[in-house]
Amino acid sequence: xxxxxxxxxxxxxxxxxxxxxxxxxxxxxxxxxxxxxxxxxxxxxxxxxxxxxxxxxxxxxxxxxxxxxxxxxxxxxxxxxxxxxxxxxxxxxxxxxxxxxxxxxxxxxxxxxxxxxxxxxxxxxxxxxxxxxxxxxxx
Numbered sequence: 001x002x003x004x005x006x007x008x009x010x011x012x013x014x015x016x017x018x019x020x021x022x023x024x025x026x027x028x029x030x031x032x033x034x035x036x037x038x039x040x041x042x043x044x045x046x047x048x049x050x051x052x053x054x055x056x057x058x059x060x061x062x063x064x065x066x067x068x069x070x071x072x073x074x075x076x077x078x079x080x081x082x083x084x085x086x087x088x089x090x091x092x093x094x095x096x097x098x099x100x101x102x103x104x105x106x107x108x109x110x111x112x113x114x115x116x117x118x119x120x121x122x123x124x125x126x127x128x129x130x131x132x133x134x135x136x137x138x139x
Contacts, residue, residue: 024114042068053101069108078122
């Protein structure tokens, strides 16, 4: 039997239902522009394991451990690539649900950071301009 493919399931009723969801975003190696041109299929970006309980997403001879759970729209601020004009743009993130712990995961392209509206490239560029060139934070 593969690791993490046990037959244990947590009870359905929980005292704290908010603990089911993770607040982060699992990043893939796909860059944001390619992700926006063509949304990858769930099989292309399905994580190997649930980050909360550690169960495998695919167990040999069994059903999926992480089911596709739709998409969610996420707005990102800043330029998509270096040298572009900063703007607001939307990105669809894939959602997955763990059948073992009922956690809902969000999977997105590289550069999308959890709890941040600005993309990773915009934050890095702003920090570089501020520390290396003494630019004002508003710039």
